Structures are given as structure tokens and as C-alpha cells.
Amino acid sequence: MDLELKGRTAIVGGASKGLGRAAARALLLEGADVMLAARDRANLERAAVELAHETGRVPFVCPADLAQSEDRRRLVREAEQRYGRVDILVANAGGPPAGPFEQHPPENWRLALELSLLASVELCKLLLPGMKARRFGRVVQIVSIAGLEAIEGLILSNACRPAVLGFGKALAREAAPFDVLVNSVCPGIFLTDRVQDIVAQRAQRENIPAERALADLTGDIPLGRPGRPEELGDLVAFLCSPRNTYITGATIPIDGGRTRRLM
Numbered sequence: 676m677d678l679e680l681k682g683r684t685a686i687v688g689g690a691s692k693g694l695g696r697a698a699a700r701a702l703l704l705e706g707a708d709v710m711l712a713a714r715d716r717a718n719l720e721r722a723a724v725e726l727a728h729e730t731g732r733v734p735f736v737c738p739a740d741l742a743q744s745e746d747r748r749r750l751v752r753e754a755e756q757r758y759g760r761v762d763i764l765v766a767n768a769g770g771p772p773a774g775p776f777e778q779h780p781p782e783n784w785r786l787a788l789e790l791s792l793l794a795s796v797e798l799c800k801l802l803l804p805g806m807k808a809r810r811f812g813r814v815v816q817i818v819s820i821a822g823l824e825a826i827e828g829l830i831l832s833n834a835c836r837p838a839v840l841g842f843g844k845a846l847a848r849e850a851a852p853f854d855v856l857v858n859s860v861c862p863g864i865f866l867t868d869r870v871q872d873i874v875a876q877r878a879q880r881e882n883i884p885a886e887r888a889l890a891d892l893t894g895d896i897p898l899g900r901p902g903r904p905e906e907l908g909d910l911v912a913f914l915c916s917p918r919n920t921y922i923t924g925a926t927i928p929i930d931g932g933r934t935r936r937l938m
Contacts, residue, residue: 678916681706685763685915686754688741688794691718693867694817694907695767696726701908702915703730707763710754712739741768742789744797751801760809761802763915766795767817771831773873779831791835796842803850812855813915816843817907820861820930828877840926847924856923858914863930864893865902898931
């Protein structure tokens with residue numbers, strides 16, 4: 676299926692690794708022009724070189740800390756200067772630190788809100804007017820199943836992620852008359868650096884091998900395995916594409932069937 680993304684322009688946050696990188700890769704493979712954003716310049720530039728080799732298309736990079744409003748505004752300016760417009764936003768800034776409630780000082784809560792919610796809010800605030808004026812736009816928030824159910828050790832995500840989903844749902848209703856579609860995807864366990872960090876913390880905390888900690892995390896996945904990042908990338912690319920004409924305001928788990936919620 677041709678997703679008709681050739682000539683479309685995108686910003687992808689958290690794109691130096693993990694699920695953000697996977698989303699950027701999928702968009703590049705479909706012919707989109709992509710601006711990669713992440714905090715670490717070296718990792719970002721390495722990812723850009725790798726993605727150019729894998730896809731045959733050269734992404735541009737903008738080192739930016741999406742927890743900082745100044746960096747969010749600069750990212751949008753640079754993308755608009757480079758491409759003339761931004762059609763697609765993949766709002767992804769990584770997850771807040773894991774750990775129990777007592778472990779987190781107030782600054783961790785503030786950072787979690789900046790990364791999980793306010794980064795998406797401000798980027799949409801900056802980009803939505805242009806999308807509405809052109810009567811085309813796609814916003815995909817990469818969230819987490821921690822926005823759908825309580826998960827041990829992820830209290831920051833459990834507190835902040837539902838707000839992100841609520842924001843996406845409400846914005847989708849406001850933006851729909853202008854053919855701007857807003858959706859959220861909620862990944863489960865994928866083999867990313869963040870998941871490996873969570874596994875390592877759990878193994879250390881419980882004094883068990885890392886293999887057992889990973890098996891404990893994935894043992895209740897009906898498909899019997901963690902996800903591959905490219906599987907999420909393919910979903911994001913479709914939701915961002917002109918071929919998606921009727922899905923908006925959706926919260927889509929992509930977790931191998933792990934979540935048990937009915938609604």
C-alpha cells in the first residue's frame with residue numbers, strides 16, 4: 676500500500692533511538708521528509724546517518740530538549756524554515772523515570788509533566804494553526820499502556836499519561852473540521868533501551884537475572900513476545916498518512932494483546 680507520504684513533512688520527537696527512531700524510519704521509507712529531534716546531538720546525528728543508509732533518504736536533525744519550551748519553539752522554527760511547513764507531528768519524548776512513589780522528588784514530577792504532557796501541548800499549539808489553514812495535518816502521540824492501566828514501578832507515567840490521552844481526544848474533536856487528525860498509540864513492551872533499563876532496575880531490585888525480569892514483564896503477553904519497534908513504526912506511518920481519513924481521537928494499544936481493558 677502506498678501511504679501517499681511523498682512530499683509530506685514531519686517532526687518526530689525522541690527520534691535518536693527506540694520507538695521514535697522506528698517512527699521516523701517508517702515515515703522515511705514511505706517518502707516523507709523528516710526532522711529528527713532528541714536531546715543528545717551525537718546520538719541524533721548517528722541515528723540520522725543510520726536512517727539515511729537504511730532508507731535512502733536523508734533526515735535533518737535538530738538537537739532539542741523537549742522538556743524545555745525554548746527548545747520546542749526552536750524545533751518548530753527550524754522545521755518550518757527547512758521545509759516551509761510541517762504536515763505531521765509525532766509527539767514522542769520518552770518516558771519519565773521508573774520507580775516507586777517515595778523515590779521521586781518534586782523535580783521528577785515536574786519533568787514528567789513537561790515531557791509527557793506539556794511538550795505535546797506546546798508543539799500542537801505551534802503547529803496546529805498552519806495545519807488548519809492548509810486543511811491537512813496529522814498528530815500522533817506515542818504514549819504508553821501506562822496511560823491505560825496501573826503498572827508497578829511506573830507511578831509517574833500512570834499519573835501523567837492519562838492526561839496526554841485526554842488532551843489528544845479533546846484536541847481531535849476541535850481539529851477534525853479542518854481535516855487535522857489526532858491519535859494516540861499506547862505501546863506495551865518493546866525491545867527498546869528504555870525497556871532494557873526497566874528490566875535492569877527490576878533485576879537489581881529483586882536480585883534476579885535480567886532474563887527472568889524480562890520474562891516476568893512479557894509473560895502475560897498473549898503473542899508470547901515483546902514487540903519489535905518497526906511494528907509500531909508501521910502503525911504510526913499509517914496514522915500519519917493521507918490514507919488515514921477517518922481515524923481520529925483514537926487511543927490504540929499496540930501491546931500484543933496484553934492490556935485487559937474492555938473500553
